[in-house]
Amino acid sequence: xxxxxxxxxxxxxxxxxxxxxxxxxxxxxxxxxxxxxxxxxxxxxxxxxxxxxxxxxxxxxxxxxxxxxxxxxxxxxxxxxxxxxxxxxxxxxxxxxxxxxxxxxxxxxxxxxxxxxxxxxxxxxxxxxxxxxxxxxxxxxxxxxxxxxxxxxxxxxxxxxxxxxxxxxxxxxxxxxxxxxxxxxxxxxxxxxxxxxxxxxxxxxxxxxxxxxxxxxxxxxxxxxxxxxxxxxxxxxxxxxxxxxxxxxxxxxxxxxxxxxxxxxxxxxxxxx
Amino acid sequence: xxxxxxxxxxxxxxxxxxxxxxxxxxxxxxxxxxxxxxxxxxxxxxxxxxxxxxxxxxxxxxxxxxxxxxxxxxxxxxxxxxxxxxxxxxxxxxxxxxxxxxxxxxxxxxxxxxxxxxxxxxxxxxxxxxxxxxxxxxxxxxxxxxxxxxxxxxxxxxxxxxxxxxxxxxxxxxxxxxxxxxxxxxxxxxxxxxxxxxxxxxxxxxxxxxxxxxxxxxxxxxxxxxxxxxxxxxxxxxxxxxxxxxxxxxxxxxxxxxxxxxxxxxxxxxxxx
Numbered sequence: 011x012x013x014x015x016x017x018x019x020x021x022x023x024x025x026x027x028x029x030x031x032x033x034x035x036x037x038x039x040x041x042x043x044x045x046x047x048x049x050x051x052x053x054x055x056x057x058x059x060x061x062x063x064x065x066x067x068x069x070x071x072x073x074x075x076x077x078x079x080x081x082x083x084x085x086x087x088x089x090x091x092x093x094x095x096x097x098x099x100x101x102x103x104x105x106x107x108x109x110x111x112x113x114x115x116x117x118x119x120x121x122x123x124x125x126x127x128x129x130x131x132x133x134x135x136x137x138x139x140x141x142x143x144x145x146x147x148x149x150x151x152x153x154x155x156x157x158x159x160x161x162x163x164x165x166x167x168x169x170x171x172x173x174x175x176x177x178x179x180x181x182x183x184x185x186x187x188x189x190x191x192x193x194x195x196x197x198x199x200x201x202x203x204x205x206x207x208x209x210x211x212x213x214x215x216x217x218x219x220x221x222x223x224x225x226x227x228x229x230x231x232x233x234x235x236x237x238x239x240x241x242x243x244x245x246x247x248x249x250x251x252x253x254x255x256x257x258x259x260x261x262x263x264x265x266x267x268x269x270x271x272x273x274x275x276x277x278x279x280x281x282x283x
Numbered sequence: 284x285x286x287x288x289x290x291x292x293x294x295x296x297x298x299x300x301x302x303x304x305x306x307x308x309x310x311x312x313x314x315x316x317x318x319x320x321x322x323x324x325x326x327x328x329x330x331x332x333x334x335x336x337x338x339x340x341x342x343x344x345x346x347x348x349x350x351x352x353x354x355x356x357x358x359x360x361x362x363x364x365x366x367x368x369x370x371x372x373x374x375x376x377x378x379x380x381x382x383x384x385x386x387x388x389x390x391x392x393x394x395x396x397x398x399x400x401x402x403x404x405x406x407x408x409x410x411x412x413x414x415x416x417x418x419x420x421x422x423x424x425x426x427x428x429x430x431x432x433x434x435x436x437x438x439x440x441x442x443x444x445x446x447x448x449x450x451x452x453x454x455x456x457x458x459x460x461x462x463x464x465x466x467x468x469x470x471x472x473x474x475x476x477x478x479x480x481x482x483x484x485x486x487x488x489x490x491x492x493x494x495x496x497x498x499x500x501x502x503x504x505x506x507x508x509x510x511x512x513x514x515x516x517x518x519x520x521x522x523x524x525x526x527x528x529x530x531x532x533x534x535x536x537x538x539x540x541x542x543x544x545x546x547x548x549x550x551x552x553x554x555x556x
Contacts, residue, residue, distance in 0.1 A: 026299070027302075028305075040326065051323075060316065204506070207507075
């Protein structure tokens with residue numbers, strides 16, 4: 011039988027204070043614990059050296075495996091590694107298993123909802139294209155469906171690593187001032203909450219004048235008023251699959267699937283009809 | 284010179300998905316990293332066996348030290364331990380250093396604000412008294428100031444380990460229905476956001492009819508509309524002090540202070556005048 015060397019797993023993410031990561035990390039810690047692993051947490055946003063250091067720990071057998079939900083290094087760096095690594099919502103290399111939501115489906119569900127609601131001029135807030143994440147796939151499908159339905163679709167790209175609420179306030183202000191005729195918005199929950207707040211200050215009625223569909227399905231979508239109609243990522247399934255696949259890599263099992271994609275779900279809130 | 288054995292630190296908290304913990308953990312990870320430690324994260328809420336396991340790891344020298352922000356075990360369990368432990372906002376024993384905000388000051392600042400705003404009948408939402416945390420000290424000072432000023436002060440206690448937004452919705456509904464004459468509320472940001480939402484649904488004007496002061500100073504206070512006037516805990520100072528004191532314990536330094544208390548700050552929002 012295979013014996014673990016350290017029972018430690020490294021988890022590298024951009025920012026634990028972001029509600030998406032704090033929620034998924036809660037489940038990953040629980041699922042690792044159930045398989046007798048402990049989790050070393052690394053916030054990598056501000057420091058690509060940190061991510062490199064964790065990969066080095068892996069090569070020196072100080073951890074049994076690594077989950078990478080960040081992406082600060084060149085692709086060559088990842089492809090050289092032969093130790094157990096899984097990628098959480100990131101494309102690292104063709105040989106590293108990736109676990110993610112079905113983001114394309116998420117883009118389509120959001121588009122359908124705004125189309126059903128009669129929107130004629132929509133806008134989506136796009137994550138930085140610098141980050142090679144499956145998550146960006148939602149935008150292509152969203153735009154495609156809008157075009158197929160003759161609906162104008164604008165895109166505003168967020169700057170890389172702009173994660174604070176004050177950054178979102180600047181974007182919200184920009185959007186509502188530069189695109190006053192937009193009647194439907196698609197963005198992650200946190201940005202959506204900021205747009206809603208700014209729209210309320212400008213007496214724009216939601217959902218009457220402006221429909222909003224969020225993305226992620228974090229608690230934020232429930233906390234704000236009106237609650238946000240949102241595409242919920244399957245946090246529990248992503249977590250259990252991530253831990254399961256990493257465990258199989260550590261145990262040197264064969265035929266481990268590279269692409270592991272899970273359905274998302276539209277949760278009805280009060281920002282659409 | 285002292286040499287670390289593992290450079291690993293265990294951090295035991297109730298729930299990483301709670302915005303207070305996800306924010307403080309971000310800083311603790313950063314501060315530990317600057318001192319060449321890596322952080323093993325343990326979510327303990329649902330499982331007191333987990334906390335015990337981490338304390339055992341410490342005794343077996345699998346980690347160099349532990350930060351405990353949870354409290355699921357009997358006091359005897361902590362007092363027996365002679366290895367480096369610090370308590371994050373919890374009273375564990377007389378010999379274990381505790382790092383916390385000046386919660387009594389927080390209670391007074393919140394009371395002052397509601398008194399200045401002319402409130403005559405206030406209510407505070409109290410954390411479970413089952414948890415022996417310095418954080419509960421804010422409630423005594425809040426109530427004392429209200430009594431000194433001839434203001435009626437009601438208290439509603441949260442159930443232990445009720446951390447989800449749907450639990451807060453139940454409490455919000457209860458408060459606004461059972462205490463319709465209350466004109467000022469003091470509670471943690473998350474509960475405050477839920478009360479604000481429910482008050483808006485009932486057409487109660489904030490701050491005209493109801494003033495709200497939050498506690499914690501998490502991003503939630505900025506995300507909701509109106510933004511919440513809140514008592515901000517000094518996340519950065521609490522984190523750096525926690526890491527510094529643990530590092531000194533690990534290095535077997537002398538004269539380490541047991542009580543380490545840091546000033547809080549009132550941040551003006553839109554839920555008070």
